[in-house]
Amino acid sequence: MDEINIDKPLWDLNAFTGRFMHFLWVTDPRTCFTSEKELLDAKDLVLKVRQGQRPNNVSIDEIYRAKKLYESAFHPDSGELQNIFGRMSFQMPGGMAITGAMLQWYRTNTAVIFWQWVNQSFNALVNYTNRNANSSLTTTQLGVSYVTATSSALVAAVGYKGYLTRTASPFFQRYVPFVAVAVANCINIPLMRQNELIFGIDIQDDAGNSVGKSRVAAVKGISQVILI
Structure with missing residues (x-):
């Protein structure tokens, strides 16, 4: 065989x-x-x-x-079964549902705040689920990351919505959530994976053997996630 x-x-x-x-x-x-x-x-x-x-x-x-x-x-590092909502295979259906909701319900501050909170909670769960297993966050770090990212999304969404309500057509107002999501992701991802930036990530050779840690690789990888 x-x-x-x-x-x-x-x-x-x-x-x-x-x-x-x-x-x-x-x-x-x-x-x-x-x-x-x-x-x-x-x-x-x-x-x-x-x-x-x-x-x-x-x-x-x-x-x-x-x-x-x-x-x-x-999980590719720990081999543990990931929760279904944090898996990358759930990104397409989960992300589409939340994005559709943010685009549909955006007219009131209450709706904007609620759906931004749902979206950032989902993003935090995904980032935590797919974190480097060798650079786990403490409960305090996780809480600070979640609150900071969620707060930044809410401030950006409500502030930008208030500005566009006075200056832009309803068509452009509909896309307020995307601005808030972009701002929050620039905060959410680095915070949720801060230990990778501080201590580096494992570097392996062609045989899969660990040869050390690199903060440069962590910065490069996380930067690409944020930009894309």
């Missing part, structure tokens, strides 16, 4: 199309409907194949299906 490198990507990640296909595959929102039992079974199969213990009655397609479920639902 041929050995399978379960950790090898199915596409060439050195090419844009390969990276696009990989992330499209691993963030498939349909995986959100997978039961916890099936996810745990997928993890068990992945670990067995990784250790060279591939079951005889399991096909290649079943192994790749397990790989997809494992990478979509489990």
Whole structure:
């Protein structure tokens, strides 16, 4: 029976199309409907194949299906099952629903404040769920990050809405939430991942061995997340 490198990507990640296909595959929102039992079974199969213990009655397609479920639902560092709302596979349906709500209900300050709070709570959960496992936040750091990001979003949303109400048409007023989200994300993400900026993130060689920590890599990665 041929050995399978379960950790090898199915596409060439050195090419844009390969990276696009990989992330499209691993963030498939349909995986959100997978039961916890099936996810745990997928993890068990992945670990067995990784250790060279591939079951005889399991096909290649079943192994790749397990790989997809494992990478979509489990933290890449700790291997822990992530909460469903914080998974990257939930970003498309969850983000679309919240964005639609922010665009629909924006006319009153109450609606703006409520949906900005929902959005920043969702963003904080996603950032926390996908944090570097070796740079965990304390409860105090987590609380400060959440309150600061949420407050900045509310101030930006309400302030910008008040300004546009006097100067802009209803069409432009509808896009107030995007300004608030952009401002808050510039605060939310660095705060939620502040320990990575302070202590650095693990750097690995081609064999997957840790060779040290880098704050430069952390700054580069977090900056790209904010800009994109």
